[in-house]
Amino acid sequence: MSPNVKIKGIRDGLLITLSDGKWPSVEAALFQHIEQQADFIQGARVTLDVGNHILHAAEMGKLRDKLSEHGIVLRAILSNSPTTEKTAQSLGLGTRISKPHPEQLARPLDTTLQGEAGVLVQRTLRSGFKLTHPGHITVIGDVNPGAEIIAGGSIVVWGRLRGVVHAGAEGNEKAYVCALMLAPTQLRIAGKIAISPPQGAGPQPEVAYLQNGQVIAEPWDMKSR
Amino acid sequence: MRESVGSLMTGKVVTITSGKGGVGKTTATANLAAALALGGQKVVCVDADIGLRNLDLILGLENRIVYDLVDVVEGRCRLKQAMIRHKQLPNLFLIPAAQTRDKNAVSPSDMMRLGDDLRAEYDWILIDSPAGIERGFRNAIAPADIVIVITNPEVSAVRDADRIIGLIEAEEKGPARLVINRLNPEMVKRGEMLTPEDVIELLAITLIGVIPEDESVVIASNRGTPIALDEKNYAGQAFRNIAQRLTGQEVPFLDLERKDGFLGRISRMIGLGGKA
Numbered sequence: 001m002s003p004n005v006k007i008k009g010i011r012d013g014l015l016i017t018l019s020d021g022k023w024p025s026v027e028a029a030l031f032q033h034i035e036q037q038a039d040f041i042q043g044a045r046v047t048l049d050v051g052n053h054i055l056h057a058a059e060m061g062k063l064r065d066k067l068s069e070h071g072i073v074l075r076a077i078l079s080n081s082p083t084t085e086k087t088a089q090s091l092g093l094g095t096r097i098s099k100p101h102p103e104q105l106a107r108p109l110d111t112t113l114q115g116e117a118g119v120l121v122q123r124t125l126r127s128g129f130k131l132t133h134p135g136h137i138t139v140i141g142d143v144n145p146g147a148e149i150i151a152g153g154s155i156v157v158w159g160r161l162r163g164v165v166h167a168g169a170e171g172n173e174k175a176y177v178c179a180l181m182l183a184p185t186q187l188r189i190a191g192k193i194a195i196s197p198p199q200g201a202g203p204q205p206e207v208a209y210l211q212n213g214q215v216i217a218e219p220w221d222m223k224s225r
Numbered sequence: 226m227r228e229s230v231g232s233l234m235t236g237k238v239v240t241i242t243s244g245k246g247g248v249g250k251t252t253a254t255a256n257l258a259a260a261l262a263l264g265g266q267k268v269v270c271v272d273a274d275i276g277l278r279n280l281d282l283i284l285g286l287e288n289r290i291v292y293d294l295v296d297v298v299e300g301r302c303r304l305k306q307a308m309i310r311h312k313q314l315p316n317l318f319l320i321p322a323a324q325t326r327d328k329n330a331v332s333p334s335d336m337m338r339l340g341d342d343l344r345a346e347y348d349w350i351l352i353d354s355p356a357g358i359e360r361g362f363r364n365a366i367a368p369a370d371i372v373i374v375i376t377n378p379e380v381s382a383v384r385d386a387d388r389i390i391g392l393i394e395a396e397e398k399g400p401a402r403l404v405i406n407r408l409n410p411e412m413v414k415r416g417e418m419l420t421p422e423d424v425i426e427l428l429a430i431t432l433i434g435v436i437p438e439d440e441s442v443v444i445a446s447n448r449g450t451p452i453a454l455d456e457k458n459y460a461g462q463a464f465r466n467i468a469q470r471l472t473g474q475e476v477p478f479l480d481l482e483r484k485d486g487f488l489g490r491i492s493r494m495i496g497l498g499g500k501a
Contacts, residue, residue, distance in 0.1 A: 124429065126391030127384050128358075144387050144427060162427075 003029040007037070010097060013045030013075060020052055027063065034070050042071045047097055049078040057087050064091065118153060125149070125163060134170070145185050151175070157182075160201075164188075173210045178220060182206035189215055236267075236344040239351050239471070240369035242393075244385030246356030248377045249406040249436070252446055254353040255283040256453040256461070257373075260468035262317035263453065266348040269308065269318040271339070273365040274355040275330055278322035284311060285449020286319055295323035298335045304342055313454065318347075328360045333367035340368025349471075358392055366393060371471070372401040373433070378408050378419040387428055403430050404467060407438040434467035435478065436460055 003026040004019035018026050034041050046067065055063070055077070064074045076094030079085050085095045118136030127146025131137060136153035147163035149155055154175045155167045161179035166188040168175030173190040183201035187194045187208055194208070194215035205220040241254045251274070258270040272280035275295065281287045292307040297320065304320075311317035323330065336352075343350045354365030366372055372393050376386035386403075393401045405421050412418035421435055436442075439460040445452040452461040453468075466476045 123394075126394075127388040129391055142429070146384055146388060 005029050005033040007033070007041070010047065013047060013073075014041065015047045015049060015097065017049040018051060018053070023053055023055070023059070026053065031066065031070070034067075034072065038070070045073045045075045047076040047078060047094070048074060050084060052080050053084065054081045055079070055084045055087055057090060060084075060087050060091055060093075064093075116153065118151075124159065127163075143179075143184075154178075168210075176207055176209040178205065178207040180205050182208060182217060187215060187217075236347045236350055237370045237471075238340045238344065238368045239349060239371045239373060240273075240354055240366045240398075241351060241373045241375060242354035242362060242365060242389055243356065243375045243382070244358065244389035245376075245382045248375050248382050250356070250375050251279045251283055251353050252442060252451075253373070253375050253404060253406060253436075253464070254280060254351050255446070256451045256464035257468055257471070258284075258317055258349070258351050259311075259314060259451040260453040260461075260465040261349050261351075261471070262311070262314040263465070264468060264472065265316070266472070267316045267346070268349045268351065269320060269343055269347045270351040270353065271320045271343075272322035272353050273331075273336070273361060274353060275322045275361065276324065276327045277355065278324050280353050281309075281319060281321045282449065283446045283451065284317075284319055286311065286321070287449075290321045293321045293323040294339075295326050295330045297339065298331050304339075313450075328355065328364065331364050333363050336364045336367045358389065362389070362392070363396075366396060366398050369398050372398050373404055374401045374428075374430070375404045375406050376424065376428075377406055378413075378421070378424055380419070383419065383424055383427060390428060390430060400430050402433045403428060404434045404436065405432065406436045408435050409438045432478075433470050434463060436463045 003021040006017040008015050016030070018030060060077065067074050074093060076096065077084060077088035078095065078097065079088070088095050116136060118138060119133045120138045120140070121131060122140045124141035125131060125139060125143045125147035127144055130148045131139070132150045134152040136155070137149055137151040138156040138158070139149070140158045142159040143149060143157050143161045143163040143165070145162045149163065150166045150169045152170045153167065153172065155165050155177045157179035159179070160181040161184050163184060164186045165177050165184050167177045168190040171190050175189055177187055177189065181201045183196045185195070189208065189210045192210060192213065192215050202219060206217050207220050208215055208217040241250050241257070243250050254270055258268045262268045270280060271294065272278050273294070281290060286309050289309045292302040294307065296302045297304055297307045307320050308318040309321065311319070340350060352365050352369065355361035374386050374390055374393070376382045390399070390401050393399050403425070405424055408421065409418055413420050421432065425432055437460055439458070441458055442452045442460050445455065452458050453464040455461045469476045
C-alpha cells in the first residue's frame with residue numbers, strides 16, 4: 001500500500017496530512033505529490049500533519065530544506081508525538097493550526113484600512129438627474145423624485161431619498177441603501193425591487209438591505225451593523 | 226427713489242420659467258411687469274415664446290404689433306421699433322414674440338446681446354420663457370440675472386419645477402426663486418392641496434411669492450389689463466408684493482396657516498399692502 005498524502009486549503013495556506021508507514025517512503029510519496037502538483041503548491045505556506053511519525057531534528061531540518069527547494073515554506077508541524085512537537089519548536093516551527101505565525105501577530109494591530117472605491121457627490125439631485133458608478137455612491141444632499149442613482153455597490157444618502165435607487169446593480173446582494181430619510185419612489189438591490197410604503201418614511205435614518213431574497217428596511221442601528 | 230440717470234443704468238434681467246405649461250408664466254410676467262412699472266420702474270418685457278405668443282394678449286397690446294423679437298435679432302428693424310408702449314403705464318414696454326417662426330429663429334447668444342442692450346436703458350427686463358426644457362427655455366435663461374420659477378401646488382407642476390431648477394443650476398443661473406401660483410387656501414385648509422411648506426421642502430429654493438387662486442385673474446387677463454393694476458384685488462396685491470421683494474423691500478408673506486376666515490385674510494393683506 002502506498003502511503004497516503006492529503007492536501008487541503010486552510011486559512012493561512014495548505015494543510016498536508018501524511019499517513020502512517022515507514023518515514024522514507026512517506027517522505028518520498030510527499031515529494032512525488034508535490035512535484036505532480038507543483039503549480040498548485042509552489043510558493044505555498046504549508047502546515048504538515050505528520051500523525052504518529054516521530055521526527056528528530058536532523059530529519060525535520062532536511063525536510064524543511066527540501067520543501068524550501070520546491071518553493072514551499074514549512075510553517076508548522078502537527079504531530080501526535082510530544083518528541084516531534086518539541087523538535088518542531090526547537091526549529092522555530094509552529095505546532096498548531098490556529099497558532100498565528102509571528103508575522104501575523106501584527107495583523108490585528110494593523111489599523112490602516114484599504115477601504116472600497118466609490119464616489120462622493122455633494123449636491124441635491126433634482127428630477128432628471130442621473131448618477132451611475134460601478135462602486136459605492138454617497139450623496140450629500142437630497143435625491144428628489146425623478147432623479148436616479150445606479151451603483152455597483154451600496155448607496156448612502158445624507159439627506160432625503162425620494163428618487164429611484166439601484167444598489168448592487170451588477171448583482172451584488174450584499175449591497176445596501178441608507179438615507180437620513182428613506183422614502184424612495186423605487187428601491188432596487190441586485191435583482192429585487194421594492195417600493196416605499198404609503199405612510200412614508202420614519203423620522204429616523206433607515207437602511208434597506210436584502211434578507212432571504214426580500215428587501216428589508218429598518219431604522220439605522222449602529223449596534224447591529 | 227432711484228438716483229441713476231439714463232446713461233449708467235444697469236437693469237436686471239429676470240426670466241420667468243416653469244417647466245410645465247399652463248402654470249401661469251405669462252400671467253406672472255405681465256403682472257410683475259405691470260407692478261414694477263406701477264412702482265415707477267422702467268420695465269420692458271420680452272416674449273421668448275416664439276411661435277406661441279401670448280404676452281401681448283394679456284397686456285392688451287396685440288393690435289399694436291408691427292415688428293417682433295425675430296425682426297430685431299435678424300436686423301430687420303431697430304430695437305426701439307419693436308418696443309410697444311403700454312396704454313396705461315408709459316414706462317412699460319413689450320417686445321413681442323414672432324408668431325410665424327419657431328424657437329430656432331433665435332439663439333442664446335442673440336438673447337444675451339439683447340439683454341445687454343436693454344440693461345443699459347431699463348431697470349427691469351422680464352423674459353417670459355416658453356414651457357419645456359429645450360431651445361426656447363435655453364434662449365430665455367441665457368441672459369438672466371435672476372430666474373423665477375413658477376409652480377402650482379400640484380405634484381406634476383412641482384416635479385417639473387424641480388427639473389427646471391436642476392437645469393438652471395446646471396447652467397449656473399441659480400439659485401432660482403420660487404413663486405407658487407393659484408394656491409387655494411380653502412383646499413389647503415382641508416388638507417386637499419400641497420401647502421407652500423410642502424413645496425418649499427422639496428424644491429429647497431427661496432420663496433418670493435404666493436398667489437392665491439382667483440378667477441378675476443383670468444377675467445383681467447382676457448380683458449388685457451393685468452390684475453396687478455386692480456388696487457383692490459388681493460391676487461394683484463400678491464403680485465405687487467413680489468415686485469416689491471424684487472426691488473429689495475421686505476414685505477411679509479400672507480399667513481395662510483391662520484384659522485380665521487377668508488375675509489379676515491383679505492383685510493389683512495390689504496393692510497399689508499398699505500404699509501409697504
